[in-house]
Amino acid sequence: MTTVPVYRTKWFLPAFSVALGVACAAAFWAGGDGGSAVFALALMTAFGLVFLLGGRSDLVRGLRGDGRDEYWERLDIHATALAGLVLISVVIGMCLWEWAHGRSGEPYTQLGAIAGVAYIAALALLRWRS
């Protein structure tokens, strides 16, 4: 019998959404912003409910992981790469913007450096393992 990893069950992503909502709410609460805390928790719980109850949709099942096969794995890898590309482009753009306005570029310089180092490390690790 094959065991399904917990992140491939229909419960993982809804539970993760709610947990993230709780973490965001706690952070807002600690910062003295009760309104944003409630909003963050409500928003992330709503996302969790959509993921949990939207199982009729192929896209939702693919996102959740319980409907995922090699085709969805490939989509996931490409979507993750595209999201990373968008993110790093924004980080570089913001870094240039900050420098052009006479500022240090923080925290975009650090984020860009982390992204670059993480990419090279991941490439080296994957090459070493394969």
Place this chain on the structure above:
Amino acid sequence: MKNEVRALRTERGLSQAQLAEAVKVSRQTINSIEKGRYIPSLPLALALARYFGQTVEEVFDDNGAGV
């Protein structure tokens, strides 16, 4: 890469969902393979060929591109 998946499936009177269930993938995977938008992994190509009682070369044709 061209393939005969749609022809072999319809020959047997199967829906995409039935074939998907037989080889344990999603219906979208079968749909994308049939449209030539997705080239399956070797294990899935083998599973499809075995299911249809054909060789991989009979189901998938790359026109010798990989040689």
